[in-house]
Amino acid sequence: MVAVAHPFRVHNFRAYWVARLATTLAQVAMVVVIGWQVYDIARRTMGIRDAAIQLGLIGVAQFLPLLVLSLWAGWVADRVDRRWVARGAVALEAGCALTLAWLTWSGTITLGALFTVAALLGVARAFAGPALQALSPNLVAPAVLPTAIALSSIAWQSGSVIGPAMGGYLYAAAPWLPYAISGGLFLLALVMLMLISAVPRAAIRGTTNPWAQMVDGLHYVRRNRLVFGAISLDLFAVLLGGATAMLPVYARDILMVGADGLGHLRAAPAAGAVAIALVFSWRPLRRDVGRKMLLAVAGFGVATVIFGAAGPLLQRWLGPDAVGSDVAPAVLVSLAALFVLGAADMVSVYIRQSLIQLHTPDEMRGRVGAVSTLFISGSNELGEAESGFLAGLIGPVAAVVAGGIGAVLVTIAWARIFPELRRARTFGPPETFEFVPVKEKPA
Template sequence: MAAARHPFAIHNFRAYWIARFAASLAQMAMVIVIGWQVYDIARETMSIKEAAFQLGLIGVAQFLPLLVLSLFSGWVADQIDRRWIARAAVALEAFCAISLAWLTYNQTVTLPALFAIAALLGVARAFAGPALGALAPNLVPKALLPTAIAMSALAWQTASVIGPAMGGYLYAANQWLPYAVSSGLFLLSLLMLLLISPVPRTVVTSTDSPWGQMIDGLRYVRRNRLVLGAISLDLFAVLLGGATAMLPVYARDILLVGADGLGHLRAAPALGAVAVGLFFSWRPLRTDVGRKMLLGVAIFGAATVVFGLSAPLLIGTMGPSAVGSDFAPAVLLALAALFVLGAADMVSVYIRQSLIQLYTPDEMRGRVGAVSTLFISGSNELGEAESGFLAALIGPIAAVVGGGLGAILVTMLWAKLFPELRRARTFDPPANLEIPPKEMTT
């Protein structure tokens, strides 16, 4: 039988790709809806700043399980069949989605319920991230590994920006609908994961204790400066530039476009990311990948600043007519900035995920993936928390603009601190990847 020439020619990878895309789509749809519900419920009895503070707390509720469990979940992903870890995590996510659909349908959803289910989703993601990330390279021949990793990253990132837009539109149609659709997507993901047949994997033996093996993931990231620079750049840039966390505030109280407008605002970065993703599927990046990643993060920060200033700048020159409708000038400027923001973020994520996977040995991918998941989630959930808390302190507009400027400064600083990023010309890893001491593969 002729060797497969594309990952989609392999049954296991097709099932994996659908599973990851469906689960990511559902996760991201739920994130934006949970944020909107928290803000909407809080605004019934709280001021804008107090409600924004609740948005910060919901980010903390999702991040804490990841912080506590990430090292353990990475070690588990290197010890146990990654398929079953992913299946269990997706099943838990399906339970959360079904619970929120039921509570919202019956109009009994409360802030405590939203916080509790957000924490459960954090537990599921702590295990799903390392398992799914480390599983992809086990499903294809080595020659197809770069393409498979890029396609896996493309599935996650595309879903991560389409999902919230989908959630916003579905919520505008009916409040329980996004949770019902997410439930179906999680169940589809679970079915696809069940269809993946057993796959070969690297077996690791070590004289270290389980705790010592967990620390190996951190050790590897610390010693591989290219991986460390790529992961930490995302952490600090997105931590500061978390404009999307303020979308409920902008939709309701700044741009005055309501729940329907929230869907449009969340669709804009989705369209930018999909446009870039489609371009990469036709013209993959091959040269100067490190410099292009740094440039992508800098543009991400600049677009965040433009989005943050869209309303005050145009209201100051045009008056109240600048906001309040889908085609108002400030709304159009905000949508354009968010489109560029999503496109730039896609460039950064595509390059970062490919570099991390290709520069990590298979026997370390679970633990390194856990560290990456922790950092990525830190940038997302903690970015939401930082934006919410900062908005409560200085106001949402100043928080968004300051965060965008911070992302630009971080990019400039990382270009100096990690010259390995500037020097990364291609995705080709070194012939022999360094593995931390005290590990042997058999």
């Protein structure tokens, strides 16, 4: 038996990993600062609830390009060299970051500019998501793909841990600085992607009609109930339980910890996720993966409820001393809840991505990755919009708590609707499933 090389012993994967870390650092830092700037600018002329709605609209601005472009982006990732698709998307993100750095430095930043750049970032992510997801399995042997996914998640979550604090601290030093640093990180990622050598890719079977090939990705996801159940579970659970959209509101007006505290709040979920990803990179999950994913999503919902309610309840019981500093009781409980939330989400991400990648043929990974990116971004961006709009109606605390309860209810429903998730015992060979792509119609 030939030993399979660890992912970090593969040059292409090492370059990919550094690029993933750099892009995540830059993306998350920018998201934090864009959200803070939008809320800060809007709050000067609007009330808290109207400013929260602006945070929701930022999510919509990022999601609409994904909605429009995802099918095409997935087709491009299966037809064009995936390395060049990712390189182009990262170059666009670098341009967005440097533009915001200049506008902020010159004092000409406006809500319109922030919304425009958010939309352009959505365009970049529409292409980067499926290209990078489809590229990763091409870099390592299938036997170590779950380990590679865990390591890739470490890069992503490490960036998510450091990025928020980096954005908050750099913004406190100079508002333009986090954008400038993000631009540099995107350029570093572009260099790393340029270092990845050519990788093999399977040819698309079936029809040569581009539109039919795009739709094949949707058909595959719909017919493979394990893949469909895993993707849609994340969509609806995170859509309802998207507490992170309200973090600027919690940092400024509920926990009262300011911009530095916002960095800590944003970092806490990613810290929990990194801890779990490190465990999985050392000791991958092997048994009862479907049940563990369902339990993790339910835990995500419970942690969301605790985070949403902890600050107001402890402030009511303990008085003003419960908030206002990093060591205040309400802040510590909120950070702990966010840590658990991130850990639970990482379990779900790890299992879901492993199942999807191992149950999808390489020729369709770009298109299936596009559908997955659309669903995941739908859960994130639309979750932010849902949280913002709901907060405008019933207040931010009620919106977060209701979302967490909704995530638990969705998990219970999905366990019944998709028994394939409960029955997924291992990451082993997929159950018997053959997808027949659309065939060319006879002339």
